[in-house]
Amino acid sequence: MTSKLLKIGFIGGGKMAQAMAKGFISAGLSKGEMMIASVHPSDLPSAEAFQSIGAESVFENIPVVKKSDVVFVSVKPSVIPQALGDITNADDLKANDADKLYLSIAMGVTIKELESYLPRDSRVIRVMPNTPALVRSAASVFVRGSNVTDEDAFTTKELLSSIGTCEEVTENLLDPITALSGSGPAYIYVIIEALADGGVKMGLPRDLAYRLAAQTVLGSGKMVLDTNTHPGILKDNVTSPAGSTASGLHFLEEKGLRAALIGAIEAATKRCHQVSSNGSTKK
Numbered sequence: 656m657t658s659k660l661l662k663i664g665f666i667g668g669g670k671m672a673q674a675m676a677k678g679f680i681s682a683g684l685s686k687g688e689m690m691i692a693s694v695h696p697s698d699l700p701s702a703e704a705f706q707s708i709g710a711e712s713v714f715e716n717i718p719v720v721k722k723s724d725v726v727f728v729s730v731k732p733s734v735i736p737q738a739l740g741d742i743t744n745a746d747d748l749k750a751n752d753a754d755k756l757y758l759s760i761a762m763g764v765t766i767k768e769l770e771s772y773l774p775r776d777s778r779v780i781r782v783m784p785n786t787p788a789l790v791r792s793a794a795s796v797f798v799r800g801s802n803v804t805d806e807d808a809f810t811t812k813e814l815l816s817s818i819g820t821c822e823e824v825t826e827n828l829l830d831p832i833t834a835l836s837g838s839g840p841a842y843i844y845v846i847i848e849a850l851a852d853g854g855v856k857m858g859l860p861r862d863l864a865y866r867l868a869a870q871t872v873l874g875s876g877k878m879v880l881d882t883n884t885h886p887g888i889l890k891d892n893v894t895s896p897a898g899s900t901a902s903g904l905h906f907l908e909e910k911g912l913r914a915a916l917i918g919a920i921e922a923a924t925k926r927c928h929q930v931s932s933n934g935s936t937k938k
């Protein structure tokens with residue numbers, strides 16, 4: 656564990672930044688008062704969200720860099736050139752504050768592109784977290800940039816491990832990872848909603864249906880992780896001969912659930928490739 660509390664900044668204080676900030680606070684890695692986030696002037700709800708956890712919110716990016724040990728770059732991909740350009744063009748930063756660790760969570764924006772916008776020799780790491788960071792159950796990965804030290808990688812791993820799981824990967828895997836675990840919570844929420852709708856259709860009270868659907872997703876994921884058993888075997892353990900599950904599974908196969916999920920990961924990966932290959936400015 657890091658011995659000192661970290662000063663954490665967010666360039667872009669939106670949904671993902673807020674989830675991580677709250678996760679870091681509940682993990683004891685930082686305090687609201689040690690955090691700062693920049694937001695677009697039109698985004699008062701995000702400014703207020705950071706203020707409500709005791710953090711500072713600003714409409715400029717330079718104060719975020721100056722006041723932080725670690726700077727998350729958490730704007731949309733199309734905003735990256737302008738936001739990082741602000742840092743490179745700030746004369747006073749070049750002298751005093753260049754030595755920061757930048758952690759970009761932006762979908763599809765490559766290390767090469769990030770480094771091209773920042774001052775020369777900047778230490779940049781690409782991270783792909785997900786929103787369950789808020790409840791310290793994120794699935795995160797990271798990729799080292801050209802100038803990153805082992806200590807930077809260690810700090811990154813510690814930070815992200817405090818809000819869930821964290822693995823180091825190579826950059827060629829980041830787009831499919833973004834499609835799977837970055838976007839994945841959205842797919843799972845659709846599944847939870849649909850399972851609950853089915854329960855309601857069959858007569859369950861809605862609140863009970865949501866609780867049962869969510870706990871079933873949570874428990875099934877935990878079974879895969881904790882028992883280290885193939886999901887096919889775990890599925891077979893639920894499926895009695897001539898039982899109800901076999902009938903439900905048959906319906907899912909007829910409707911192409913597997914193909915739909917495989918297609919979703921393929922489609923989302925292709926969208927990341929588009930951003931990577933076109934550059935973040937050209938969507």
Ligand SMILES: NC(=O)C1=CN([C@@H]2O[C@H](COP(=O)(O)OP(=O)(O)OC[C@H]3O[C@@H](n4cnc5c(N)ncnc54)[C@H](O)[C@@H]3O)[C@@H](O)[C@H]2O)C=CC1
Nearest residue numbers: 667668669670671694695698701729730731732760761762
């Ligand atoms: N939402 C998610 O589940 C995940 C998002 N990401 C990545 O995180 C990044 C942010 O996504 P969200 O938080 O969902 O978006 P968001 O729209 O909620 O947040 C973006 C933030 O950037 C701020 N902003 C806009 N222009 C700015 C500027 N020039 N300078 C500073 N701040 C500016 C906005 O005020 C807002 O607070 C994206 O690059 C996305 O790919 C990565 C993993 C998961």
Ligand SMILES: O=C(O)[C@@H]1CCC=N1
Nearest residue numbers: 762833834837838839
């Ligand atoms: O939809 C997006 O672009 C981002 C990347 C992963 C989750 N949300």
